[in-house]
Amino acid sequence: MNKLVLAAIVMFSLGARADTPPPAPAPAPTTANAALEQQCRDALNADPAFEKAIANKIGIQLDEETLKVHEAADAQVKMNERHVIYAYAAMWVVAALFLIYLLFRQQALKSEIAALRKDLEAAAK
């Protein structure tokens, strides 16, 4: 899916480039790499296959970067889900422990009351 989206973006950008009017002449080179830049620009304009190969390469790099962003977002969502599950589990663990405590206590009290009553009745006789 991500690749499709990226491919669409690259195609759109190439298409947009074709639709736009021809750019103004490049400004006079001012950097040390200006000659190399110009050479690269000429090579891209001269050979559509080379331009396409470069666009694909950029697309792959973009894809990897996007994937990293998506992976980070996915980890964030999973952490969120995990913590919601932890919180629900904690709530039910506390509730279950309290309930077990109440039931055991009730049971112990009932049996002790019954035993004492029995002893008292026996003593009264």
Place this chain on the structure above:
Amino acid sequence: MKKLVPIFSILAAVGFAVSLYEIFVVTPIEVSIDRSTGRLMASSLFFNYKIMYFHVAHAFWLFCAVFVAGIGSALYLKTQNPKWDDIASAAVEVSVAFGAVVLVTGSIWARAAWGVWWHWEPRLTMSLLLWIVLVGYMLVRRFAGPSGDRIAAGMAIFGMIGVPFIYVLVGSDSHPNSGANGVVATLPPDMRLAFWLSVASFLLWFLALMLTRLDSTRAERELRELRERALDLGVL
């Protein structure tokens, strides 16, 4: 009263099932982006906010239980009627359980939302102190001897006075606001049903636990009386 326990429990279970559906299927996740910076706004509600539906519901009934305990204890100290002491004691035990849920779920939510398990900010610290007071109440009743119930009653009143501080008076630097302008009062309409359903379900659960605990408090009193009789008759 005892017959009400299964009814409350069943209603709470049904309410909880419906509220789970509402919380996880119906209520939205709200993500807002600041258009000027392109960043997510702090007011965004990510998936972890769904902890709120039972964290806040438990906090409501915790505060309610502490008030019941405080008022029951005050009446016990005034009238010396053990009925009020039974109610206060049951309410404190249930509030310890509810307080534990509030603290644990709050801590997990803090980890998800703020990246830390605990933050020593006023509301959290006061909530922890209230819980410690409640645990202290139980320890005093158990270990302080014959006058333990009256000392514990004083502690329950002390705890009750702390509740308004936690809920309204104490300022908060990271915990969401409560009170008139708080999160609950300003909930969007599509979250209200899930929230109040959750609150109602936990009210029924709270009442079921209170009645069960009240029953065992009465059994404890009966046991004490039987022991005294047994001592008088030389059975023990």
